[in-house]
Amino acid sequence: MSIPLSWFLILAAALFSIGLFGVLSRKNAIAILLGVELMLNAVNINLVAFWRYQDPAKMAGQVFAIIVFAVAAAEVAVGLALIISVYRSRKTVVADEIDLMKW
Amino acid sequence: MTADQIIFLLCAALILGSALMVVITRKLIHAALWLVAALFGVAILFAILQAGFLAVVQVVVYIGAIAILFIFAVMLTRREMLDNGAQTRSNWWLPALLGFLILAGLVFLIIGQPAFGQSAAEMPTGVDTLRNLGIALVSPDAYVLPFEVASILLLAALVGAVYVASGNKE
Amino acid sequence: MENFIIWMLPLPPLLSFFVIILFTNKRKSMSHGIAIGAAGLSWLGSMIIYIRALGVKEFGRHIFGSSINWLPTGSTWLKIGVQIDPLSAAVIFFVAWTVLAIFLYSIGYHNFGQPKGDNDVAGLPPHGATVTENGHKHTVPSIEPMYSRFFAFISLFAFGMYTLVVSDNLLTLFVGWEIMGLCSYLLIGFWFGKPSARNAAVKAFMTTRIGDVFMLLGIAFVYSFTGSLSFSEIFKPEMLGALASTPAFFGISAAGIIGLLLFIGTVGKSAQWPLHVWLPDAMEGPTPVSAMIHAATMVSAGVYMVIRMFPLISAGWTEGMPLNMTMSVIAFIGAFTAIFAATIALAQNDIKRVLAYSTISQLGFMIAALGIGAYVAAAFHLVTHAFFKALLFLGSGSVIHGMEHGVMHTGNHVDPQDMFNMGGLRKKMPITFWTFLIGGLALSGFPILTAGFWSKDEIFAEAFGNGHFVVFITLASAAFLTAFYTMRQITLTFFGEPRSKAAEHASETPWTMILPLIVLAVFSVSYGWVGIPEQFPGLGGLIPNWFHEFVGGTLAELPKAIEFSWVPLVTSLFVALGGLFCGWLFYRNVKSPQQDFLQIPVLKNKWYFDEIYDYLFVKPATWIAEKFTSLFMDQIVIDGILHSVAQFSLFLGHAFRTYFDKPVINEFIGDGTGNAVKASGSGLRKIQAGRIQYYMVASITVLVIFAVLFYFLLV
Numbered sequence: 001m002s003i004p005l006s007w008f009l010i011l012a013a014a015l016f017s018i019g020l021f022g023v024l025s026r027k028n029a030i031a032i033l034l035g036v037e038l039m040l041n042a043v044n045i046n047l048v049a050f051w052r053y054q055d056p057a058k059m060a061g062q063v064f065a066i067i068v069f070a071v072a073a074a075e076v077a078v079g080l081a082l083i084i085s086v087y088r089s090r091k092t093v094v095a096d097e098i099d100l101m102k103w
Numbered sequence: 104m105t106a107d108q109i110i111f112l113l114c115a116a117l118i119l120g121s122a123l124m125v126v127i128t129r130k131l132i133h134a135a136l137w138l139v140a141a142l143f144g145v146a147i148l149f150a151i152l153q154a155g156f157l158a159v160v161q162v163v164v165y166i167g168a169i170a171i172l173f174i175f176a177v178m179l180t181r182r183e184m185l186d187n188g189a190q191t192r193s194n195w196w197l198p199a200l201l202g203f204l205i206l207a208g209l210v211f212l213i214i215g216q217p218a219f220g221q222s223a224a225e226m227p228t229g230v231d232t233l234r235n236l237g238i239a240l241v242s243p244d245a246y247v248l249p250f251e252v253a254s255i256l257l258l259a260a261l262v263g264a265v266y267v268a269s270g271n272k273e
Numbered sequence: 274m275e276n277f278i279i280w281m282l283p284l285p286p287l288l289s290f291f292v293i294i295l296f297t298n299k300r301k302s303m304s305h306g307i308a309i310g311a312a313g314l315s316w317l318g319s320m321i322i323y324i325r326a327l328g329v330k331e332f333g334r335h336i337f338g339s340s341i342n343w344l345p346t347g348s349t350w351l352k353i354g355v356q357i358d359p360l361s362a363a364v365i366f367f368v369a370w371t372v373l374a375i376f377l378y379s380i381g382y383h384n385f386g387q388p389k390g391d392n393d394v395a396g397l398p399p400h401g402a403t404v405t406e407n408g409h410k411h412t413v414p415s416i417e418p419m420y421s422r423f424f425a426f427i428s429l430f431a432f433g434m435y436t437l438v439v440s441d442n443l444l445t446l447f448v449g450w451e452i453m454g455l456c457s458y459l460l461i462g463f464w465f466g467k468p469s470a471r472n473a474a475v476k477a478f479m480t481t482r483i484g485d486v487f488m489l490l491g492i493a494f495v496y497s498f499t500g501s502l503s504f505s506e507i508f509k510p511e512m513l514g515a516l517a518s519t520p521a522f523f524g525i526s527a528a529g530i531i532g533l534l535l536f537i538g539t540v541g542k543s544a545q546w547p548l549h550v551w552l553p554d555a556m557e558g559p560t561p562v563s564a565m566i567h568a569a570t571m572v573s574a575g576v577y578m579v580i581r582m583f584p585l586i587s588a589g590w591t592e593g594m595p596l597n598m599t600m601s602v603i604a605f606i607g608a609f610t611a612i613f614a615a616t617i618a619l620a621q622n623d624i625k626r627v628l629a630y631s632t633i634s635q636l637g638f639m640i641a642a643l644g645i646g647a648y649v650a651a652a653f654h655l656v657t658h659a660f661f662k663a664l665l666f667l668g669s670g671s672v673i674h675g676m677e678h679g680v681m682h683t684g685n686h687v688d689p690q691d692m693f694n695m696g697g698l699r700k701k702m703p704i705t706f707w708t709f710l711i712g713g714l715a716l717s718g719f720p721i722l723t724a725g726f727w728s729k730d731e732i733f734a735e736a737f738g739n740g741h742f743v744v745f746i747t748l749a750s751a752a753f754l755t756a757f758y759t760m761r762q763i764t765l766t767f768f769g770e771p772r773s774k775a776a777e778h779a780s781e782t783p784w785t786m787i788l789p790l791i792v793l794a795v796f797s798v799s800y801g802w803v804g805i806p807e808q809f810p811g812l813g814g815l816i817p818n819w820f821h822e823f824v825g826g827t828l829a830e831l832p833k834a835i836e837f838s839w840v841p842l843v844t845s846l847f848v849a850l851g852g853l854f855c856g857w858l859f860y861r862n863v864k865s866p867q868q869d870f871l872q873i874p875v876l877k878n879k880w881y882f883d884e885i886y887d888y889l890f891v892k893p894a895t896w897i898a899e900k901f902t903s904l905f906m907d908q909i910v911i912d913g914i915l916h917s918v919a920q921f922s923l924f925l926g927h928a929f930r931t932y933f934d935k936p937v938i939n940e941f942i943g944d945g946t947g948n949a950v951k952a953s954g955s956g957l958r959k960i961q962a963g964r965i966q967y968y969m970v971a972s973i974t975v976l977v978i979f980a981v982l983f984y985f986l987l988v
């Protein structure tokens with residue numbers, strides 16, 4: 001293919017920034033996790049792009065991407081479980097209102 | 104502009120547009136659905152990169168499991184947050200600025216590397232990526248250990264999520 | 274061998290002192306046993322040395338002695354050591370005998386074996402114990418409560434005297450001198466419960482101290498001039514020549530000044546005028562102490578020292594020359610004291626006071642003899658006087674004891690020491706009477722039979738023969754008075770009828786007191802016969818004048834024996850016999866002080882010297898001490914300074930507290946820091962908002978900033 005690697009990388013960087021913006025600026029806790037998912041996907045894009053462009057014979061890139069899949073899944077599961085648990089006791093999913101660890 | 108590039112650009116637009124909608128949109132359920140769209144775009148991208156297995160895994164795991172999980176969570180926590188009012192914090196400009204800066208920095212770094220500007224080499228013939236991926240995941244000389252650790256992580260996450268979400272047993 | 278014994282001579286009494294003080298203070302018989310044993314050991318050593326010394330031909334040239342390097346002084350050593358030459362051999366003879374006699378006497382004097390007194394307290398003389406015998410109570414003499422202490426002190430005293438006599442240098446001589454000064458203080462004030470005893474002890478110490486200061490100056494002068502304190506060094510002919518010819522102060526030669534300074538020490542120690550005032554008051558001590566101090570040891574030490582220093586005093590003088598300055602002063606003081614004290618003795622009623630003044634007077638004789646250059650005569654009189662004066666004092670103690678026994682027996686409380694309460698004691702106390710009589714006759718110079726005659730006669734002969742007529746007449750008058758008051762004393766005490774109940778019931782004293790009297794009486798009679806001049810009519814030449822040869826050999830040249838002349842002999846016979854006869858004549862019928870025509874106030878009050886000294890010295894000293902030093906300097910000046918320093922410190926402290934400590938340190942630094950921390954804490958705690966996104970924004974902001982920074986710094 002004739003797509004330069006830099007295009008994929010710039011795409012991944014943009015996706016990552018958007019995800020970061022979402023994490024830092026959304027009120028709802030679940031929306032924050034959505035942002036996190038975006039960031040993880042950007043990582044995956046990076047990994048696979050590098051795999052394809054550097055040495056497709058070695059599988060390290062894809063294996064790493066698969067591990068990232070697994071971790072993302074685990075993290076979403078646990079995070080959402082936590083949010084639900086917090087929602088049960090605090091009746092809120094607004095991140096700013098979950099501030100018991102303040103001074 | 105070759106055909107590959109056009110397809111790529113369209114795919115990129117899909118991804119970025121959906122991602123933007125994810126973080127901006129007011130209703131949370133819409134955000135979850137826009138995420139699904141973004142994930143599809145990523146799957147297409149994987150296919151363009153000739154990592155077909157990963158594209159399928161992306162669809163099955165991310166969209167089929169994780170996005171569904173999100174939708175369930177939104178459903179279960181709907182009462183308080185009735186999608187009214189601003190969905191972003193009052194100082195959203197700072198994260199925007201930060202994101203922009205990071206993007207700018209990364210772009211700057213990427214463009215500065217001439218090695219990244221080249222096109223991909225041809226896929227070497229006789230390389231069965233799927234087969235190699237399978238061997239890599241379970242071969243002791245390769246990545247069986249991270250694979251097994253990841254599975255234990257999933258187990259732990261499973262148990263933990265069940266426990267945390269099960270709430271107080273009165 | 275002899276040197277070892279000589280070194281060891283002072284040791285037994287010293288050990289006895291320590292042992293008694295430390296260990297046997299409670300056990301009376303062990304204490305006196307140790308003391309007598311020690312005195313006996315020293316006596317034995319002294320006798321051995323003496324007999325050996327007698328056997329050496331020309332002992333003066335081959336003396337015993339040894340010395341050791343003691344004090345390093347630059348390139349040389351200050352040596353100390355012992356020596357026995359003829360003079361000290363003669364002296365050690367009488368010191369050993371008298372010390373032993375007095376020690377033995379003290380056992381009986383302090384009533385060993387008697388019961389403890391009824392109301393006796395340590396510090397006061399014992400007053401008697403009531404015993405019941407056959408259902409009938411009477412008081413008997415009681416044992417002295419501080420019995421062991423007494424023996425410890427007189428042992429120390431003996432140590433001091435032995436040290437002084439055996440030393441071959443001025444330093445250890447001075448050490449012995451001062452030890453005896455201390456012991457005289459301790460023993461005169463032995464009965465410290467009596468204020469009069471305490472005052473007398475202080476007076477004795479102070480007065481002798483004045484003499485000692487000048488003596489120390491003299492010793493320092495000797496050392497700085499000659500570089501040594503040993504007699505052998507100082508008396509080298511070239512050294513004496515240098516001393517005699519070097520002028521020192523006021524135009525007098527160095528030898529003269531040194532001699533005068535040392536002589537002032539003797540004036541104090543041997544109670545010559547003007548420092549005589551302590552000796553009569555020293556009668557406050559127990560009688561053995563009086564015997565020891567005033568006969569055997571201490572006053573003899575003063576005369577011994579000045580006899581020893583005779584080569585220095587007479588440096589540049591030979592017989593026939595007029596006396597040099599120092600010798601004139603010595604002769605004057607000696608003669609004056611002799612007559613002065615004799616006049617006072619005439620009017621004393623206390624039996625011991627008479628003997629005290631007679632001691633002063635006889636010491637004056639010796640010193641006058643030395644002053645006119647009669648070396649051997651002075652030494653001779655020193656020895657004989659020691660024996661008969663010790664005898665007289667011990668005898669008087671025996672008399673007092675007998676009187677006290679009478680006092681207790683009859684309950685008739687009169688002063689047992691007042692002669693006017695006595696009388697007829699010769700029948701009650703025969704041995705005491707005979708020995709006292711012998712002593713009194715010796716003191717008076719009874720011819721031929723007593724030692725005192727020979728020694729006094731020699732002094733008269735020297736005075737007359739060398740042309741010192743003033744001294745001769747003065748001494749002769751003093752001798753007359755001596756005989757007179759001695760006979761007065763004997764008559765009042767022993768002859769006639771008892772004048773009080775106590776005297777009627779007086780009784781003889783135990784053997785421990787009688788035996789020493791007898792021994793001393795033997796010496797008082799016989800010692801004179803070793804010094805009979807060669808040219809004496811009849812007796813001269815039968816026995817060689819051993820004393821003259823022996824003791825005279827101490828000097829570099831044997832002094833010439835004075836030529837015989839009838840004048841001094843007749844004079845001494847006249848004054849002695851005449852004085853005795855007059856004394857007996859006037860006093861055999863005197864029964865009370867009113868009949869005594871010699872009770873002249875001037876004489877009774879010792880020519881008012883005590884009052885003069887009190888006015889001239891004691892009162893100003895007291896004023897200085899109380900008003901000036903204590904009140905003004907100490908309380909007002911020094912305490913004032915202290916108080917103001919304290920006030921200032923207080924003010925300073927208060928100022929610091931108020932103006933620095935509280936506002937600056939407490940409020941500004943202490944509280945201020947606290948408040949600052951509180952404020953910053955409550956300000957900074959807002960970082961911990963508890964909101965995750967807030968944390969993340971913060972961390973990513975910082976991350977971006979750092980990334981930019983690093984990029985521009987490193988790339």
